[in-house]
Amino acid sequence: MSDLLDFWGEWLPSLLDGLAISVKVTGACLLLGLPFGLLLALGMQSKGAALRLLALAVIETGRGAPVLIMLQFTYFGLPTAGISLSSFGAATLALAWNTGAYTSEIIRAGLEAVPQGQREAAAAIGLTGWDSLRYVILPQGLRVSVPALLGFAIATLQTTSLCFSIALPELVSRAYIVGSNTFQYMPILLLTALLYAAICLPATVVVSALERHLGRHAA
């Protein structure tokens, strides 16, 4: 047992550095992906058919292709078209695309939950389209989406583990390197799993409690 703890103590700093990178990628892709998701959701509601089709295409490719393929597409593929990105940049781009595609559906569901009368009332008191969106629709619609968006954010931290495949030195990459150098795969992967669980498990419990709390007046 003390052997195990010594081993963990030796490699924990390296894994924590990796975890910091995982969290950074998560933050970067949410920062880019959430506004993108909102734009896509608004695009899907627009009256222009071309805009709707474009948004649909972006959403369907973002949801249809596995994240692993999207990561490899941006990291290995884009350089052949003359766009070279660092592994962090490629990871952020691919995950932001994925985030935008998934969150657009969550946000759209939230916007659709706002009663039609709210739009009519906003129009009746003379708000412009943009103002009615900004002051009336979004504040109500986004509130409905919050629990699902938080759940997605937790899932995104887990998804960053796939950046292992494009040589980003995040948590899983570091664990794998330690494993292949020391042949102590089991203990290092156990520590890795514990680190993910230490963040995701309490976060999941909190989000589902929040969901119950917000939903207690429904149904």
Place this chain on the structure above:
Amino acid sequence: MIGAFFTTIAQGIPWTIALTVSAFATGALLGLPLCMMLMSPARPLRWLARLLVLTLRSVPPIVWLFFIFFGIGSGLLEISPFQAAWIGLGLITAANMAEIYRGAFAAIHPGQREAAIALGLPGRYRFMDVVAPQLLRIALPSCGTYAIGLLKDTAISSTIGVNEIAFEAYHLSQRTFHSLDVFAVAGLLYVLISLPMAWIAHWADRSMRRRLAR
């Protein structure tokens, strides 16, 4: 050239489908007892199940696959990449299916159970003839969505060497350096496989609803 890429990457399709089907079947089966545990009146059993489900869902699939393939497979047991991926994805699916089943159970009106008891149906028929058909119908759309998600998750098994679509695509891109086309084709293949899955789920859902409406 795209055609040649297509045929090479398509060699991975049988493995992708085999892994999706076996992991889904395993998870759908194991999810049932897990769901029973989640709803058990015995508190320790319920908490154990809750912890199990949360742990399975809180650790990324790639870590589970590495843990099973490199961790368990390197010393204790001989495990092939496919078996490791099957076990790992199967367990994760079981946790998710247990949650889906539980949600479906909660959606069945309690009056249905009470009516079955009032009619004097024995427990076995109460489940098979009253609860199970409704459970299946309510859970089906979520199951379909999950199965398509699982199909995409099988791409992760390429990292431990299962020669499915993502694996073939990666090696083809390393050989030809036409990575943009290769990965675009691979992504397209996943979309093409997920389309009939979505149709089947949609069709099954509609036909079950039609029978209900009669």
